[in-house]
Amino acid sequence: MLSSRPHAEMDDLELLKNYKNSGEAEWAGILYSRYTSLVYGVCLKYLKNREEAKDAVMQLFEKLLATLKNHEITNFKGWLYVTARNFCLMQLRSNKGKYKEELSPLLMEKAYEAHLQDGDELEANLGKLEKCIEELVNEQKTCVQLFFLQQKCYQEITALTGFELKKVKSYIQNGKRNLKICMERNE
Amino acid sequence: MNKDRYDIEKYLRGELSAEEMHALEKRALNDPFLADALEGAAQISPNDFTKDVQDLHKTFAKSRPKPFWNFSTRIAAAIALLVASGFIIWQLI
Numbered sequence: 066m067l068s069s070r071p072h073a074e075m076d077d078l079e080l081l082k083n084y085k086n087s088g089e090a091e092w093a094g095i096l097y098s099r100y101t102s103l104v105y106g107v108c109l110k111y112l113k114n115r116e117e118a119k120d121a122v123m124q125l126f127e128k129l130l131a132t133l134k135n136h137e138i139t140n141f142k143g144w145l146y147v148t149a150r151n152f153c154l155m156q157l158r159s160n161k162g163k164y165k166e167e168l169s170p171l172l173m174e175k176a177y178e179a180h181l182q183d184g185d186e187l188e189a190n191l192g193k194l195e196k197c198i199e200e201l202v203n204e205q206k207t208c209v210q211l212f213f214l215q216q217k218c219y220q221e222i223t224a225l226t227g228f229e230l231k232k233v234k235s236y237i238q239n240g241k242r243n244l245k246i247c248m249e250r251n252e
Numbered sequence: 253m254n255k256d257r258y259d260i261e262k263y264l265r266g267e268l269s270a271e272e273m274h275a276l277e278k279r280a281l282n283d284p285f286l287a288d289a290l291e292g293a294a295q296i297s298p299n300d301f302t303k304d305v306q307d308l309h310k311t312f313a314k315s316r317p318k319p320f321w322n323f324s325t326r327i328a329a330a331i332a333l334l335v336a337s338g339f340i341i342w343q344l345i
Contacts, residue, residue, distance in 0.1 A: 097312065098309055098312060101305055101308050102289065102293070102305045103260075103286065105292075105301075105304060105305055105308060106289025106291070106292040107285070108292065109293060109295055110288050110289070110291050110292030110295070111292070118292075118304075119307070119308060122308055143285075145285075146285035146288075212274070212277070213278075217270070217274060218270045218271075218273035218274040218277055219277055220270070220273065221270055238281070
């Protein structure tokens with residue numbers, strides 16, 4: 066194919082570099098293919114329509130081919146997420162005939178990286194975490210304990226508690242947020 | 253990653269073990285990209301999702317635009333130009 070090394074072994078930045086250096090769209094295609102299902106899922110979430118979402122995935126690829134050439138990207142996945150979400154939101158707005166300024170993907174990329182590190186920090190402070198779990202309201206406490214300490218999945222938690230799946234998700238998300246606030250307060 | 257693709261599809265189909273489901277859910281809590289994708293993908297049936305992703309992959313393979321002026325077409329164009337101008341000059345003489 067394009068090179069002697071199998072591209073499955075290459076990381077995102079290597080593929081990106083190959084695309085920039087050669088200008089061959091195939092490299093960008095290989096890179097984008099790795100994230101098709103994620104991008105399609107995101108487009109489905111915002112556009113709520115299969116055909117529109119598929120269209121958006123295609124249009125995003127065309128946009129990518131142009132943008133990747135003259136942008137310095139250090140975290141492709143984070144950048145792609147912000148770009149895809151912005152693209153769908155812009156489309157929703159233009160469908161409604163409204164216009165709002167586009168958020169800068171590069172700025173958001175940093176926020177995304179910071180977000181990714183949250184998990185590690187939480188786990189490093191397990192002792193403090195347990196104290197904070199005790200302070201949560203009942204439903205959040207139950208769900209957070211089952212999910213983080215007993216490693217149960219959402220489905221098992223619905224079965225164990227009788228809460229709806231949506232509720233379980235939001236108890237865990239809100240519980241996690243409250244935990245973080247509690248941990249920061251006790252620093 | 254490709255791994256995400258298969259995990260999302262298996263998750264939607266209920267083909268993952270409880271342990272694997274938990275691992276993916278935990279990853280999604282720290283990864284808004286994955287969380288959004290899972291939420292969006294759950295809006296349609298797992299079969300439709302798999303089919304659409306496959307279709308998209310196929311379209312990429314087909315419609316991936318190839319740059320026209322790559323190295324070999326440039327050489328070919330240069331040779332054609334030389335031959336044509338040589339021929340014209342030869343005719344004029």
